[in-house]
Amino acid sequence: MIDHPVALDPARIRPDFPALAMQVHGHPLAYLDNAATTQKPNQVLEVVDDYYRHSNANVHRAIYELGTRATEAYEGARQKAADFIGADSRSIIFTRGTTEAINLVAYAWGRKELHPGDEVLLTEIEHHSNLVPWQLAVKDTGATLRHIPLGADQSLDLTNLDDLLSSRTRLVALGHQSNALGNVNPVAQIIRRAREVGALVLLDGAQAAPHFPIDVSALDCDFYALSGHKMLGPTGVGLLYGRRDLLESMDPFMGGGEMISSVTLDSAEWNEVPWKFEAGTPNIAQAIGLGAAVDYLTALGMDRVRQTIDDLSAYAAEVLGALPGVTLYGDAATRSGALSFNMEGVHPHDMAQFLDGVGIAVRAGHHCAQPLMERLGVSATTRASFQIYNTREEIDRLGVAVREAAAFMLGV
Numbered sequence: 001m002i003d004h005p006v007a008l009d010p011a012r013i014r015p016d017f018p019a020l021a022m023q024v025h026g027h028p029l030a031y032l033d034n035a036a037t038t039q040k041p042n043q044v045l046e047v048v049d050d051y052y053r054h055s056n057a058n059v060h061r062a063i064y065e066l067g068t069r070a071t072e073a074y075e076g077a078r079q080k081a082a083d084f085i086g087a088d089s090r091s092i093i094f095t096r097g098t099t100e101a102i103n104l105v106a107y108a109w110g111r112k113e114l115h116p117g118d119e120v121l122l123t124e125i126e127h128h129s130n131l132v133p134w135q136l137a138v139k140d141t142g143a144t145l146r147h148i149p150l151g152a153d154q155s156l157d158l159t160n161l162d163d164l165l166s167s168r169t170r171l172v173a174l175g176h177q178s179n180a181l182g183n184v185n186p187v188a189q190i191i192r193r194a195r196e197v198g199a200l201v202l203l204d205g206a207q208a209a210p211h212f213p214i215d216v217s218a219l220d221c222d223f224y225a226l227s228g229h230k231m232l233g234p235t236g237v238g239l240l241y242g243r244r245d246l247l248e249s250m251d252p253f254m255g256g257g258e259m260i261s262s263v264t265l266d267s268a269e270w271n272e273v274p275w276k277f278e279a280g281t282p283n284i285a286q287a288i289g290l291g292a293a294v295d296y297l298t299a300l301g302m303d304r305v306r307q308t309i310d311d312l313s314a315y316a317a318e319v320l321g322a323l324p325g326v327t328l329y330g331d332a333a334t335r336s337g338a339l340s341f342n343m344e345g346v347h348p349h350d351m352a353q354f355l356d357g358v359g360i361a362v363r364a365g366h367h368c369a370q371p372l373m374e375r376l377g378v379s380a381t382t383r384a385s386f387q388i389y390n391t392r393e394e395i396d397r398l399g400v401a402v403r404e405a406a407a408f409m410l411g412v
């Protein structure tokens with residue numbers, strides 16, 4: 001018998017999240033835009049508030065009690081984040097989020113290591129933040145971009161992977177889970193093949209880290225990026241995991257205080273990894289808040305988090321998929337977390353506005369994945385995305401409202 005983790009009970013989770021008790025336009029808020037950002041539990045809000053009230057000082061420099069408390073809490077959060085993804089804390093760099101983490105690699109590794117003739121392999125379904133930094137990097141270095149295409153079943157088409165990967169491939173950078181389709185990409189297979197040609201691998205974990213357990217050593221990736229605000233933590237903090245020897249060999253990304261060991265008027269020597277990459281006063285409160293979010297998720301158990309989100313996603317696909325005129329996007333075999341859809345004849349923006357009118361928050365647009373939209377042949381989709389506090393009742397309300405939107409706008 002397969003032992004499935006038990007899904008979490010939203011009735012026990014929801015009281016932790018004060019924002020969920022809001023009314024919007026006279027209706028209870030149904031917050032279904034979790035792929036954009038999640039709501040925050042009291043356990044995170046209180047830790048951030050407590051830091052400012054009782055431990056506020058700059059880190060790594062103050063020789064007094066508050067400074068020690070701030071530094072211990074900040075470095076403690078680094079340890080928690082490291083444990084959360086199976087890494088050593090010295091290989092964890094705090095960034096502003098996934099976007100900054102990927103840019104860090106594109107600048108500090110890419111500008112140094114990419115040369116004319118080299119290739120960076122991406123996919124057609126990347127978020128712009130794992131696309132544009134590489135466009136800029138290849139422009140500066142003379143390297144070339146290639147892309148794994150989307151197949152007819154809306155999963156990545158690996159048929160020509162042997163042609164796309166070669167000794168010219170220096171890096172494969174792809175999303176662990178797609179924000180627009182919800183697909184969990186076959187990263188194990190891609191990483192194995194990348195290794196055979198000696199390429200490095202960067203995974204964009206912005207959507208994966210909030211949904212299921214991550215172990216960077218089991219994944220055998222070289223870089224892993226994530227955002228705190230998408231996993232119940234504060235905005236303004238995320239992280240980059242990097243293989244230690246790679247981080248050691250990379251030049252700094254930004255210069256300033258903290259990232260040096262010594263400075264003269266004309267030159268500087270670098271601090272040790274990871275501080276070499278954390279120039280200036282970091283987002284201390286936010287990093288500590290991310291540590292609290294990690295504690296919260298860990299206490300629930302990421303296996304149960306995954307089960308809960310998988311169940312909600314499958315239920316949403318069932319409810320929306322049963323409505324006449326609705327097209328669902330994404331690979332039904334792996335899709336979870338985010339569900340993109342369109343109602344025939346209704347523009348996604350009109351749909352999102354109608355849903356807002358009844359208190360349902362979803363995102364409509366290109367989801368920062370314009371090449372994917374072009375590939376799908378649409379200008380935009382409506383996207384509902386789920387977290388542990390969402391309920392089947394909210395999904396039922398979504399289904400009813402989507403049908404009402406069509407009735408209202410198309411007269412059907």
Ligand code: 7TS
Pocket residue numbers: 035036037096097098099100127129130175177178179180204205206207227238363367368
């Ligand atoms: N990568 C993926 C897969 C994402 O989903 C996002 C944000 C990012 C990178 C960038 O993260 P940031 O925290 O640095 O902004 N995705 C979305 C979204 O789907 N709707 O709003 C933001």
